[in-house]
Amino acid sequence: xxxxxxxxxxxxxxxxxxxxxxxxxxxxxxxxxxxxxxxxxxxxxxxxxxxxxxxxxxxxxxxxxxxxxxxxxxxxxxxxxxxxxxxxxxxxxxxxxxxxxxxxxxxxxxxxxxxxxxxxxxxxxxxxxxxxxxxxxxxxxxxxxxxxxxxxxxxxxxxxxxxxxxxxxxxxxxxxxxxxxxxxxxxxxxxxxxxxxxx
Numbered sequence: 001x002x003x004x005x006x007x008x009x010x011x012x013x014x015x016x017x018x019x020x021x022x023x024x025x026x027x028x029x030x031x032x033x034x035x036x037x038x039x040x041x042x043x044x045x046x047x048x049x050x051x052x053x054x055x056x057x058x059x060x061x062x063x064x065x066x067x068x069x070x071x072x073x074x075x076x077x078x079x080x081x082x083x084x085x086x087x088x089x090x091x092x093x094x095x096x097x098x099x100x101x102x103x104x105x106x107x108x109x110x111x112x113x114x115x116x117x118x119x120x121x122x123x124x125x126x127x128x129x130x131x132x133x134x135x136x137x138x139x140x141x142x143x144x145x146x147x148x149x150x151x152x153x154x155x156x157x158x159x160x161x162x163x164x165x166x167x168x169x170x171x172x173x174x175x176x177x178x179x180x181x182x183x184x185x186x187x188x189x190x191x192x193x194x195x196x197x198x199x
Contacts, residue, residue, distance in 0.1 A: 001060040001198035005053020009046045016042035020181035029097040040084035076167035082155040100146040112137035
């Protein structure tokens with residue numbers, strides 16, 4: 001493995017880490033989109049650089065072949081790789097803004113989803129809406145804050161990849177965009193360490 005590839009890949013990883021940290025601070029969908037693009041591009045660059053660095057000897061080329069196979073077989077890694085390609089070459093957005101919502105009468109054991117509403121939705125300020133359970137059980141409400149979620153991406157061969165739900169054979173603990181970014185960064189950092197062991 002060419003040592004220069006390790007240095008350059010580590011630089012791209014730092015760019016990805018910076019972008020991931022900025023994701024949590026994005027106040028608008030537009031800001032998120034710009035930052036996500038930076039993250040996707042820097043993440044893919046780690047692979048591109050390590051592939052070039054692995055061309056120096058047969059052992060490194062074989063190692064990189066295993067890395068590429070691992071990426072193709074992993075839900076998270078393949079999504080990130082194809083999301084960058086789709087973002088670069090396609091027209092669809094990679095994410096969408098989801099408005100906040102309030103669900104009343106959420107179905108869950110021990111709670112009522114048989115309710116009666118008295119009042120007017122969307123009335124003038126101060127209008128009261130009374131929610132009464134019809135079975136005497138408490139009513140469960142769920143507030144969902146506004147957030148950004150990842151969308152399906154188009155991959156080569158007209159395949160569609162859903163946002164990742166697993167990584168390295170285990171369910172993702174946090175499938176939010178930030179959770180996906182953090183899991184990707186952890187993997188890429190370890191990957192660069194494995195590559196460095198070949199120098």
